[in-house]
Amino acid sequence: MSGxxxxxPMEAYLIVxxxxxxxxxxxxxxxxxxxxxxxSLELMLNAADINFVVFNRYLYPGQLDGTFFALFxxxxxxxxxxxxxxxxxxxxxxxxxxxxxxxxxMKY
Amino acid sequence: xxxxxxxxxxxxPALMFLFLGLLGGKFKPAVAGIIGTLGLTIVAALSYMxxxxxxxxxxxxxxxxxxxxxxxxxxxxxxxKLHIDLGxxxxxxxxxMLVVVSTVSLMVHIYSMGYMKGExxxxxxxxxxxLFTFSMLGLVVATNIFQMYIFWxxxxxxxxxxxxFYYTKxxxxxxxxxxFIVTRFADLFFLIGILLLSFYSGTFSFxxxxxxxxxxxxxxxTATFMGASVLSWAxxxxxxxxxxxxxxxxxxIWLPDAMEGPTPVxxxxxxxxxxxxxxxxxxxxxxxxxxxxxxxxxxxxxxxxITALFAAVxxxxxxxxxxxxxxxxxxxIAYMITAMGVSGYGGHEGLGYMASMFHLTTHAFFxxxxxxxxxxxxHAVHSNEMKDMGGLRKYLPITHITFLIACLSIAGIPPFSGxxxxxxxxxxxxxxxxxxxxxxxxTAGLTAFYMFRLYYRIFWGENDKQYHHTPHEAPLxxxxxxxxxxxxxxxxxxxxxxxxxxxxxxxxxxxxQWPIASMSILVGVVGILIATVMYRKSNDKPDRVAAxxxxxxxxxxxxxxxxxxxxxxTKQILFKRVSAPIAWFDRHIxxxxxxxxxxxxxxxxxxxxxxxxxxxxxYAWAFYMGTMVIVVLVILL
Numbered sequence: 001m002s003g004x005x006x007x008x009p010m011e012a013y014l015i016v017x018x019x020x021x022x023x024x025x026x027x028x029x030x031x032x033x034x035x036x037x038x039x040s041l042e043l044m045l046n047a048a049d050i051n052f053v054v055f056n057r058y059l060y061p062g063q064l065d066g067t068f069f070a071l072f073x074x075x076x077x078x079x080x081x082x083x084x085x086x087x088x089x090x091x092x093x094x095x096x097x098x099x100x101x102x103x104x105x106m107k108y
Numbered sequence: 109x110x111x112x113x114x115x116x117x118x119x120x121p122a123l124m125f126l127f128l129g130l131l132g133g134k135f136k137p138a139v140a141g142i143i144g145t146l147g148l149t150i151v152a153a154l155s156y157m158x159x160x161x162x163x164x165x166x167x168x169x170x171x172x173x174x175x176x177x178x179x180x181x182x183x184x185x186x187x188x189k190l191h192i193d194l195g196x197x198x199x200x201x202x203x204x205m206l207v208v209v210s211t212v213s214l215m216v217h218i219y220s221m222g223y224m225k226g227e228x229x230x231x232x233x234x235x236x237x238x239l240f241t242f243s244m245l246g247l248v249v250a251t252n253i254f255q256m257y258i259f260w261x262x263x264x265x266x267x268x269x270x271x272x273f274y275y276t277k278x279x280x281x282x283x284x285x286x287x288f289i290v291t292r293f294a295d296l297f298f299l300i301g302i303l304l305l306s307f308y309s310g311t312f313s314f315x316x317x318x319x320x321x322x323x324x325x326x327x328x329x330t331a332t333f334m335g336a337s338v339l340s341w342a343x344x345x346x347x348x349x350x351x352x353x354x355x356x357x358x359x360x361i362w363l364p365d366a367m368e369g370p371t372p373v374x375x376x377x378x379x380x381x382x383x384x385x386x387x388x389x390x391x392x393x394x395x396x397x398x399x400x401x402x403x404x405x406x407x408x409x410x411x412x413x414i415t416a417l418f419a420a421v422x423x424x425x426x427x428x429x430x431x432x433x434x435x436x437x438x439x440x441i442a443y444m445i446t447a448m449g450v451s452g453y454g455g456h457e458g459l460g461y462m463a464s465m466f467h468l469t470t471h472a473f474f475x476x477x478x479x480x481x482x483x484x485x486x487h488a489v490h491s492n493e494m495k496d497m498g499g500l501r502k503y504l505p506i507t508h509i510t511f512l513i514a515c516l517s518i519a520g521i522p523p524f525s526g527x528x529x530x531x532x533x534x535x536x537x538x539x540x541x542x543x544x545x546x547x548x549x550x551t552a553g554l555t556a557f558y559m560f561r562l563y564y565r566i567f568w569g570e571n572d573k574q575y576h577h578t579p580h581e582a583p584l585x586x587x588x589x590x591x592x593x594x595x596x597x598x599x600x601x602x603x604x605x606x607x608x609x610x611x612x613x614x615x616x617x618x619x620x621q622w623p624i625a626s627m628s629i630l631v632g633v634v635g636i637l638i639a640t641v642m643y644r645k646s647n648d649k650p651d652r653v654a655a656x657x658x659x660x661x662x663x664x665x666x667x668x669x670x671x672x673x674x675x676x677x678t679k680q681i682l683f684k685r686v687s688a689p690i691a692w693f694d695r696h697i698x699x700x701x702x703x704x705x706x707x708x709x710x711x712x713x714x715x716x717x718x719x720x721x722x723x724x725x726x727y728a729w730a731f732y733m734g735t736m737v738i739v740v741l742v743i744l745l
Binding site: 025028029100101103104105 | 721722723724725728729732
């Protein structure tokens with residue numbers, strides 16, 4: 001722990017990640033465009049990743065578990081994004097738009 | 109050696125049933141008939157052999173007839189103590205019944221080849237006859253009460269199938285259903301009795317149940333129910349089963365209707381064998397009745413006496429000749445039942461038991477003869493009604509003579525067999541209970557009267573009656589059984605029956621008691637004379653007599669409205685007052701509750717299905733808000 005990093009308190013990181021998370025929640029609930037929703041989802045995931053790294057760093061400095069969790073989460077979210085985009089492309093081919101409220105007919 | 113002989117006796121008819129039932133249609137009718145008859149001939153021959161061996165060679169040890177278990181297979185083991193066996197028990201009554209059943213069955217098989225000739229379903233008829241013979245033989249050799257119950261139901265079902273043989277005729281179908289339901293209803297009590305008895309005694313086996321020092325009689329059951337011991341209740345319930353099969357009042361209503369079946373079937377099942385199963389049942393469990401529940405025997409004797417008189421009165425006014433014989437059968441079986449009821453266990457006391465089995469045997473022969481003779485008459489004039497008959501003695505000489513022999517026998521005229529057995533019953537009744545004796549004595553007179561009324565109306569009466577076709581004597585395969593049974597009727601009375609079959613299985617030498625015997629001959633002759641005066645030539649005397657005792661005549665003609673009584677009980681009381689409310693309760697309350705549950709579920713789901721909008725963001729909102737609530741709760745609490 002040295003340099004500028006050590007002067008930044010943990011709460012600052014947590015505030016950033018909280019803001020990111022709720023921005024994601026807001027975007028997820030309010031946007032119609034599925035791509036935007038996907039981006040909001042990524043925001044939430046990344047906020048969680050930040051938390052992993054930060055808690056690992058501040059609470060258990062000698063270990064790397066949290067960091068690895070974050071790396072895994074990034075890898076998985078990449079795969080999931082690819083899948084989501086594939087779905088969105090297919091929806092576009094069928095509906096000629098990618099608005100989330102148009103997809104409600106999927107319930108049947 | 110007797111194991112295989114007796115096993116063949118029972119198994120062969122079963123094989124015949126399967127063979128004829130499955131493959132009978134492939135043969136010509138006559139071939140199927142001959143196969144069935146040949147099978148029965150073997151069975152009868154083996155039965156005679158068994159009887160000879162048992163009574164004269166192996167059965168008697170130190171002067172007592174033994175109960176030999178020729179075969180016992182453990183069929184179902186429920187617990188160590190409770191197991192259901194199938195087997196063959198040989199003792200005087202079962203060997204006697206083997207002979208009676210196979211003889212009458214053989215005669216009916218031969219007779220049916222002539223009587224049923226050209227009927228549709230001839231092969232099926234023989235197959236079911238075999239099934240019946242198998243069931244009846246299995247019933248009489250049963251080693252335990254449960255095996256007896258199994259075969260008891262089997263004879264019931266074969267009786268049902270044979271009554272409904274002409275299944276395109278609605279009255280036959282109704283009669284077969286009636287027979288099955290009434291006897292089945294009585295069998296319910298039989299089953300409850302069996303369960304009660306075996307629950308307290310821990311055994312089904314007849315040998316153990318009847319052992320005077322065994323688990324039942326040695327240590328009497330002390331449990332009581334409504335003032336009577338449980339053993340008495342069990343024995344009453346078992347007797348009710350027997351009363352159903354033996355057509356005792358008030359379960360007799362099925363037997364007259366059962367005459368819808370072919371006449372040889374009536375001779376075999378509804379006169380000679382199946383209907384005496386109730387008597388056999390009481391005889392089989394006789395030590396239990398005599399030592400364990402003597403008060404039940406008193407009930408039995410009164411039920412029998414009342415039924416005997418009632419059926420004899422009804423028989424006097426019926427016009428269908430088979431129905432006259434049916435009521436006569438009820439009356440005669442009631443005689444046997446009464447004799448069981450007035451009997452004690454051993455020696456002279458046990459005269460009733462011996463007389464009952466004796467009468468069972470002689471009755472089987474002469475009543476089968478009467479039915480087969482009636483069949484020959486029906487065969488000749490194509491009608492059951494007395495008004496279509498008269499003067500037939502010219503056309504049917506053999507039938508006439510054999511029928512007359514049977515009538516004399518049932519009327520108790522010596523030297524025919526019925527005289528001997530009936531006399532023993534009257535003696536036993538006289539020594540036990542004068543009231544019962546009086547009833548039986550009156551019945552004996554009535555019996556002679558109605559049998560000779562039947563005889564004169566068929567063979568005398570309108571001597572110059574014109575027939576569309578001249579009636580002709582039946583073929584030899586029908587007259588041979590008549591002559592054979594007539595010969596048995598003539599000679600069987602001289603068999604020293606008491607030295608073979610008694611309650612304690614010790615030989616007993618009975619003597620004809622002439623005071624009572626001459627009284628019984630007298631009443632028989634009086635009955636015959638009255639019938640002669642009234643019916644020998646057609647005249648208006650019967651109508652005048654009927655007009656004098658109009659009420660009684662009407663009651664008797666309508667069988668004392670027993671059928672109507674049962675219909676009232678079932679339709680008006682059971683169906684309307686009990687079943688209908690229960691059905692209503694089931695349909696409206698039980699089903700209603702379930703329907704309410706279903707409709708509430710359906711309407712609630714109908715209301716709330718809007719929540720499932722398919723809008724992804726609505727779901728996300730719900731999820732988000734739910735999470736928030738949980739988080740807030742966790743923080744606050």
